[in-house]
Amino acid sequence: MKETSKQTTGKYPENIMDAYADCATYLPSYASDTSGVCSALYELGGLTVVHDASGCNSTYSTFDEPRWFKQESAIVISGLTEMDAIMGDDQKLIDNCIEAAHIYSPNFLALCSSPMPFVIGTDLPAIGAELEERLGIPVLVIPTNGIHSYIAGCGLAWEALLARFCQRLPKSPKPSINILGASPLDIENNTLSHLCAWIRSIGFQLGACLALHTSLEDISSLPKAHANLVLSSSALPAARFLTHLCDQPSVLGLPIGSFAPILKERLWEAVTTKQSFGLTHTGSEAPLVIAGEAIFCASLATALPLPSVLYSPLECPPTLLLGKDSGGVEDESKIQSMMATASVLMGDPFYQVLAPEKRLLAIPHRAFSGRVFAKDMWNILDPQAFQTRILNPLREEIAC
Amino acid sequence: MLSLAFYGKGGIGKSTTCTNVAVALARMGHTVLHIGCDPKADSVRAHFHGEAIVPLLRLLHTNPNLPLEEAIRTSEEGIVCVETGGPTPGLGCAGRGIGMVLEYLARTQAVQKLGIDCVLYDVLGDVVCGGFSMPMRKGFARHVAIVSSGEAMALYAMENIAKAISNFKSRGYASLAGIIAIERGDATIRPLAQQALEAAAAKLETPILATIPQSPLVFAAEGQHSPLLTCYPESPEAAVYRDLAKTLFERFGN
Numbered sequence: 001m002k003e004t005s006k007q008t009t010g011k012y013p014e015n016i017m018d019a020y021a022d023c024a025t026y027l028p029s030y031a032s033d034t035s036g037v038c039s040a041l042y043e044l045g046g047l048t049v050v051h052d053a054s055g056c057n058s059t060y061s062t063f064d065e066p067r068w069f070k071q072e073s074a075i076v077i078s079g080l081t082e083m084d085a086i087m088g089d090d091q092k093l094i095d096n097c098i099e100a101a102h103i104y105s106p107n108f109l110a111l112c113s114s115p116m117p118f119v120i121g122t123d124l125p126a127i128g129a130e131l132e133e134r135l136g137i138p139v140l141v142i143p144t145n146g147i148h149s150y151i152a153g154c155g156l157a158w159e160a161l162l163a164r165f166c167q168r169l170p171k172s173p174k175p176s177i178n179i180l181g182a183s184p185l186d187i188e189n190n191t192l193s194h195l196c197a198w199i200r201s202i203g204f205q206l207g208a209c210l211a212l213h214t215s216l217e218d219i220s221s222l223p224k225a226h227a228n229l230v231l232s233s234s235a236l237p238a239a240r241f242l243t244h245l246c247d248q249p250s251v252l253g254l255p256i257g258s259f260a261p262i263l264k265e266r267l268w269e270a271v272t273t274k275q276s277f278g279l280t281h282t283g284s285e286a287p288l289v290i291a292g293e294a295i296f297c298a299s300l301a302t303a304l305p306l307p308s309v310l311y312s313p314l315e316c317p318p319t320l321l322l323g324k325d326s327g328g329v330e331d332e333s334k335i336q337s338m339m340a341t342a343s344v345l346m347g348d349p350f351y352q353v354l355a356p357e358k359r360l361l362a363i364p365h366r367a368f369s370g371r372v373f374a375k376d377m378w379n380i381l382d383p384q385a386f387q388t389r390i391l392n393p394l395r396e397e398i399a400c
Numbered sequence: 401m402l403s404l405a406f407y408g409k410g411g412i413g414k415s416t417t418c419t420n421v422a423v424a425l426a427r428m429g430h431t432v433l434h435i436g437c438d439p440k441a442d443s444v445r446a447h448f449h450g451e452a453i454v455p456l457l458r459l460l461h462t463n464p465n466l467p468l469e470e471a472i473r474t475s476e477e478g479i480v481c482v483e484t485g486g487p488t489p490g491l492g493c494a495g496r497g498i499g500m501v502l503e504y505l506a507r508t509q510a511v512q513k514l515g516i517d518c519v520l521y522d523v524l525g526d527v528v529c530g531g532f533s534m535p536m537r538k539g540f541a542r543h544v545a546i547v548s549s550g551e552a553m554a555l556y557a558m559e560n561i562a563k564a565i566s567n568f569k570s571r572g573y574a575s576l577a578g579i580i581a582i583e584r585g586d587a588t589i590r591p592l593a594q595q596a597l598e599a600a601a602a603k604l605e606t607p608i609l610a611t612i613p614q615s616p617l618v619f620a621a622e623g624q625h626s627p628l629l630t631c632y633p634e635s636p637e638a639a640v641y642r643d644l645a646k647t648l649f650e651r652f653g654n
Binding site (some may be wrong): 082083085086087088090091119120 | 457458460461464485487488491492493494496497500564
């Protein structure tokens, strides 16, 4: 680690880097779990209350949410003060939620927590139950704590949502596929449109989308579909829920490049046999390092002509990234040591700082770099763009 | 300047000791600030004939810009009193509440403005989180007196508190002044308990500053909701508290 740090940064003396081992010294953190909750529920007509200090909403609205200035959604911060936390003034939260609910008339209320209430043990389930009784609308209590990433937040929010609004339904007459895990934190509009078109092009009807360009009514219709296409680890709890509820199989992956035909076959098999298909990648000492969300990374790796090693600091299933891959652990030194033997890095441009001398093929990720590279976002499902931005540069590297 | 925190097992007699030491110091001519650092807010009651004063946290909850003169209450003996108080049991964060009150007193320069030369912190029994170690942190109490009997649980608490003080030595926290022994039990048990306490103090290499006798007068004074020094000023027990106050100021009042 020491040597790698020296090679890649050359900025600090060795002893300083030792002190920062296992810490994030260069990279920002991914969007938090509370941002994940807000993003997951944005379009569904609910009132999302983040029980946190005022000001924490600006990180979400400024960096994590591209819809903030274009599309209305009732997302509020409780404005928790130090004194409210010390005195355990739950009543203030309850009164403010009721007042906000009267203003916005939401379909449901979602209440999620942040570090301060988490540490002092605020009983949100009890507060949620009281609110539900007084408001007469469903109240989802999302047990976030502000410490985990958006993957956990989206996952918890969607799981709570489905548990409340989905029930077993007769299947659609034609084979149909739901999209699970669509949030602007992971996927841009163009990419999603392309994905919808791809699903139709391989002979399926499009089911519901969790949860972009959608409604609460659409969400309730999720059990009608024959299978789910899971785009992000954030949707795995929802996928598991649907399997338990109505034996609905799931297929993990994004139809990137040559992985698309494989995914097509898996989707048809899932619909026919009700068998789910996970995703596994076994990393090796490789010329390519891919960093980002695990399902995205593994899908991309499958579509490349060279072996790769994957780095995902986000929550992901233990079976997804194996071998020399790194999943679920935020550790700059780990990706630095991966980069030491690699020649090309793929991922958000922020990762470049860890290996300034290596070539980076940029795939901006909003959950990581917010709006910083928003104008550079591109549709990786577009075969031509994939060819130009990924495959051609790789060929150049192989030629070298 | 004496700046001392009383720590020890819950129910051992910290508030009784702190109250009587406060009265003794006041009668010696000192200006005393008695801070009850317990969400129960029952430390300074005896200074006001059993009347509970409004906890400072509750006042700050209503008015974050509370002026200092409205934050304190002065007893007949001239002792300036503050109760931190805390949230309803089972809610909020009492530890951080203590921190907030101590920060308020520092911010408003209570000690300087009121001409205080003795600050006594009466801290609740269980140091369960960082907030309860606040009084022993740099800038607050300079010394800690542990109030203990020779019973096993009291000794256990004493050792834990001493360990905390020792652990935080490098941070410039308060140092251990010694032990205030509380006699407990019948005539057969008392000598054994005292022996155990002395052995524990020796192990910690700290002195026993005073031994508060087990006396019906202590309970009688409590029944009258007043300090023993007020109810029975001529009693031998009152003399013990006076001696303790004198010892504390002489040894640690610099």
